[in-house]
Amino acid sequence: xxxxxxxxxxxxxxxxxxxxxxxxxxxxxxxxxxxxxxxxxxxxxxxxxxxxxxxxxxxxxxxxxxxxxxxxxxxxxxxxxxxxxxxxxxxxxxxxxxxxxxxxxxxxxxxxxxxxxxxxxxxxxxxxxxxxxxxxxxxxxxxxxxxxxxxxxxxxxxxxxxxxxxxxxxxxxxxxxxxxxxxxxxxxxxxxxxxxxxxxxxxxxxxxxxxxxxxxxxxxxxxxxxxxxxxxxxxxxxxxxxxxxxxxxxxxxxxxxxxxxxxxxxxxxxxxxxxxxxxxxxxxxxxxxxxxxxxxxxxxxxxxxxxxxxxxxxxxxxxxxxxxxxxxxxxxxx
Amino acid sequence: xxxxxxxxxxxxxxxxxxxxxxxxxxxxxxxxxxxxxxxxxxxxxxxxxxxxxxxxxxxxxxxxxxxxxxxxxxxxxxxxxxxxxxxxxxxxxxxxxxxxxxxxxxxxxxxxxxxxxxxxxxxxxxxxxxxxxxxxxxxxxxxxxxxxxxxxxxxxxxxxxxxxxxxxxxxxxxxxxxxxxxxxxxxxxxxxxxxxxxxxxxxxxxxxxxxxxxxxxxxxxxxxxxxxxxxxxxxxxxxxxxxxxxxxxxxxxxxxxxxxxxxxxxxxxxxxxxxxxxxxxxxxxxxxxxxxxxxxxxxxxxxxxxxxxxxxxxxxxxxxxxxxxxxxxxxxxxxxxxxxxxxxxxxxxxxxxxxxxxxxxxxxxxxxxxxxxxxxxxxxxxxxxxxxxxxxxxxxxxxxxxxxxxxxxxxxxxxxxxxxxxxxxxxxxxxxxxxxxxxxxxxxxxxxxxxxxxxxxxxxxxxxxxxxxxxxxxxxxxxxxxxxxxxxxxxxxxxxxxxxxxxxxxxxxxxxxxxxxxxxxxxxxxx
Numbered sequence: 001x002x003x004x005x006x007x008x009x010x011x012x013x014x015x016x017x018x019x020x021x022x023x024x025x026x027x028x029x030x031x032x033x034x035x036x037x038x039x040x041x042x043x044x045x046x047x048x049x050x051x052x053x054x055x056x057x058x059x060x061x062x063x064x065x066x067x068x069x070x071x072x073x074x075x076x077x078x079x080x081x082x083x084x085x086x087x088x089x090x091x092x093x094x095x096x097x098x099x100x101x102x103x104x105x106x107x108x109x110x111x112x113x114x115x116x117x118x119x120x121x122x123x124x125x126x127x128x129x130x131x132x133x134x135x136x137x138x139x140x141x142x143x144x145x146x147x148x149x150x151x152x153x154x155x156x157x158x159x160x161x162x163x164x165x166x167x168x169x170x171x172x173x174x175x176x177x178x179x180x181x182x183x184x185x186x187x188x189x190x191x192x193x194x195x196x197x198x199x200x201x202x203x204x205x206x207x208x209x210x211x212x213x214x215x216x217x218x219x220x221x222x223x224x225x226x227x228x229x230x231x232x233x234x235x236x237x238x239x240x241x242x243x244x245x246x247x248x249x250x251x252x253x254x255x256x257x258x259x260x261x262x263x264x265x266x267x268x269x270x271x272x273x274x275x276x277x278x279x280x281x282x283x284x285x286x287x288x289x290x291x292x293x294x295x296x297x298x299x300x301x302x303x304x305x306x307x308x309x310x311x312x313x314x315x316x317x318x319x320x321x322x323x324x325x326x327x328x329x330x331x332x333x334x
Numbered sequence: 335x336x337x338x339x340x341x342x343x344x345x346x347x348x349x350x351x352x353x354x355x356x357x358x359x360x361x362x363x364x365x366x367x368x369x370x371x372x373x374x375x376x377x378x379x380x381x382x383x384x385x386x387x388x389x390x391x392x393x394x395x396x397x398x399x400x401x402x403x404x405x406x407x408x409x410x411x412x413x414x415x416x417x418x419x420x421x422x423x424x425x426x427x428x429x430x431x432x433x434x435x436x437x438x439x440x441x442x443x444x445x446x447x448x449x450x451x452x453x454x455x456x457x458x459x460x461x462x463x464x465x466x467x468x469x470x471x472x473x474x475x476x477x478x479x480x481x482x483x484x485x486x487x488x489x490x491x492x493x494x495x496x497x498x499x500x501x502x503x504x505x506x507x508x509x510x511x512x513x514x515x516x517x518x519x520x521x522x523x524x525x526x527x528x529x530x531x532x533x534x535x536x537x538x539x540x541x542x543x544x545x546x547x548x549x550x551x552x553x554x555x556x557x558x559x560x561x562x563x564x565x566x567x568x569x570x571x572x573x574x575x576x577x578x579x580x581x582x583x584x585x586x587x588x589x590x591x592x593x594x595x596x597x598x599x600x601x602x603x604x605x606x607x608x609x610x611x612x613x614x615x616x617x618x619x620x621x622x623x624x625x626x627x628x629x630x631x632x633x634x635x636x637x638x639x640x641x642x643x644x645x646x647x648x649x650x651x652x653x654x655x656x657x658x659x660x661x662x663x664x665x666x667x668x669x670x671x672x673x674x675x676x677x678x679x680x681x682x683x684x685x686x687x688x689x690x691x692x693x694x695x696x697x698x699x700x701x702x703x704x705x706x707x708x709x710x711x712x713x714x715x716x717x718x719x720x721x722x723x724x725x726x727x728x729x730x731x732x733x734x735x736x737x738x739x740x741x742x743x744x745x746x747x748x749x750x751x752x753x754x755x756x757x758x759x760x761x762x763x764x765x766x767x768x769x770x771x772x773x774x775x776x777x778x779x780x781x782x783x784x785x786x787x788x789x790x791x792x793x794x795x796x797x798x799x800x801x802x803x804x805x806x807x808x809x810x811x812x813x814x815x816x817x818x819x820x821x822x823x824x825x826x827x828x829x830x831x832x833x834x835x836x837x838x839x840x841x842x843x844x845x846x847x848x849x850x851x852x853x854x855x856x857x858x859x860x861x
Contacts, residue, residue, distance in 0.1 A: 200727055202723045219662075223685065279707055
């Protein structure tokens with residue numbers, strides 16, 4: 001028994017070693033690219049590697065990271081969620097209404113957070129339920145939701161920006177801990193939680209399975225429908241969290257917030273090595289992907305490049321990342 | 335001719351060109367071919383010659399190098415060493431297109447059809463006919479497709495049908511029609527009959543005989559030795575990347591070939607027949623069970639007992655797979671009743687069927703049975719995740735130990751349980767699928783073509799597994815197109831035709847003729 005157990009533990013150990021070697025290889029590429037970017041910007045600009053700027057980058061990465069973590073769930077099952085940018089606006093507007101209620105500051109803030117998260121979660125659930133129930137492409141359903149949510153945000157807010165939140169709420173947005181923005185720590189916790197769910201739970205296992213072969217998962221007796229719904233619901237939930245962070249940072253909630261955020265989130269996931277056809281990828285990759293986009297944006301500003309140039313370069317980076325991933329996937333497979 | 339590109343090739347050429355042209359009727363000669371993939375030696379000395387107008391069988395276990403050899407012949411891979419002469423000239427195809435241009439065609443084991451295009455578009459896909467204006471000539475395309483289909487006896491297939499709407503057997507035949515369309519000198523059929531029933535196989539061999547009469551050389555890769563002996567002129571045995579022997583069919587026997595293929599290992603298991611065990615109580619019983627596609631009210635009725643292996647025979651389209659899918663709750667049931675241990679049940683989803691102790695080894699291993707990109711251990715645990723988790727949290731050690739236990743029970747050969755399922759050979763993949771269900775200790779197991787695309791050695795092992803399961807009292811329903819398989823394994827065989835039971839054959843009366851006679855019959859329902 002003892003011998004057997006050790007043997008098994010060894011298999012488990014070597015198994016993990018092998019797996020992590022491959023996954024290291026998978027993420028190493030992105031990690032190296034990130035390191036290269038950091039070195040380039042440290043050398044070419046004066047202010048890149050300063051405490052202030054690092055705090056800046058972390059703050060700028062935060063919202064995209066939160067959205068990208070949710071997006072990872074959806075892309076892993078071979079779906080896509082185009083609605084998160086609009087959902088962010090809708091959640092922010094709903095929360096803005098709630099926070100303006102005259103019920104005392106702690107209550108108003110709690111209501112706002114609850115409202116944002118609830119709105120995001122419900123919309124995500126709708127995305128998932130509709131596309132899973134009728135087996136429709138999530139691209140189309142979430143494109144519809146993109147318009148619905150944006151319209152709803154404009155309608156509820158009367159197309160007006162909501163200002164003047166309680167100062168306690170704003171303080172949360174700018175609070176730092178040893179120079180690290182608290183909102184970033186929230187995003188990081190979320191990423192950690194997502195990593196745990198995807199790698200250590202039955203649900204996470206089924207999501208990877210779904211992305212590879214829906215039929216195999218169904219025939220193994222699992223409910224494909226609820227897995228899909230859950231993935232989209234999680235994505236909507238992260239849009240709610242992102243909305244709260246957005247409000248706390250900018251002290252406004254605007255119905256035109258978050259335009260195009262979904263594309264940045266998708267880009268972070270894809271740069272992070274998650275396959276658009278599903279079944280392959282990781283939250284660690286997404287984290288690195290979000291950082292690449294954030295560092296690139298920050299560094300290019302410091303270099304004094306124009307908005308237009310930055311946009312072009314970011315686009316090129318996305319394309320190059322996907323090409324590199326193609327070769328990396330080939331290599332790690334053999 | 336190209337100036338020879340490598341030294342090996344030039345030696346081969348100077349040595350052989352003249353003699354070959356003068357005395358040998360060989361159309362193609364492969365000499366000492368090697369192919370390495372990284373450190374793996376897929377081919378380590380394959381030699382082969384093909385005569386014009388012969389049907390040449392290529393046999394060997396999975397992993398023996400047949401696919402690699404075919405891929406080199408068709409220009410997909412370049413050999414690491416060795417040379418190939420086509421008509422006495424060095425043949426080094428730059429790619430599949432070049433190989434086709436030189437007249438070497440292959441019909442692959444995996445399907446290469448475009449599911450959403452029509453049959454006609456698929457058949458003409460390599461060379462679309464054009465009108466004088468350069469537009470697609472649809473009439474001509476349809477006409478060519480009609481001719482190609484008629485030539486292989488597929489009069490019943492509409493050229494405008496979308497390929498996805500056709501069954502797997504028809505798709506295979508359409509691939510053959512496509513390959514035969516262009517002028518072939520050498521036609522390679524890579525396990526063409528794996529998915530075909532006997533009637534379609536006969537049809538295929540009639541076609542093979544016809545094209546051979548036109549002087550085309552046919553290379554026939556198959557696990558089915560009876561087909562090899564019935565239709566081929568010569569046979570070459572490959573084992574572990576080497577040519578073992580090339581023999582005239584008349585000078586060898588199936589037993590001898592099997593012995594050569596597996597080397598020293600003797601496939602005794604193959605000869606073993608199921609020892610009749612005491613049958614238990616009725617595990618599953620169907621009464622007038624009908625799936626949506628079934629045209630007749632009477633449907634299917636039978637009792638399956640614990641410890642029994644019940645075979646389901648029938649032609650493609652007889653409703654065998656549909657029956658299993660209906661039982662397992664994948665497709666809706668139109669009418670009739672199903673009883674599980676005497677209690678009426680109806681499964682709305684596979685989930686419910688699984689809960690009642692049923693497992694389903696599907697025909698399509700790659701899409702339905704396995705998640706190829708996932709670890710072997712994860713695949714084994716896929717249907718029994720609650721056994722390797724607590725409150726939704728996975729216990730990886732438990733998962734590995736489950737996979738380890740079942741893997742050693744089924745003699746699974748793998749590099750490691752954390753390797754991807756795709757890294758396994760066909761036979762071992764099938765063992766993983768079986769392990770996935772055994773992880774749940776099912777009391778009823780449905781198996782659809784359990785040894786499709788599996789080599790001789792693994793096949794014997796899978797038979798042994800099934801027999802030992804029967805001894806433990808598991809009730810099994812086995813669909814197979816290989817009659818010897820059913821005859822070896824089963825206690826009883828039901829023959830289906832048109833979604834109805836055409837007849838039942840008890841073990842004492844088993845014979846291929848008896849099964850075929852029933853399969854080809856149609857009930858006279860006063861139509």
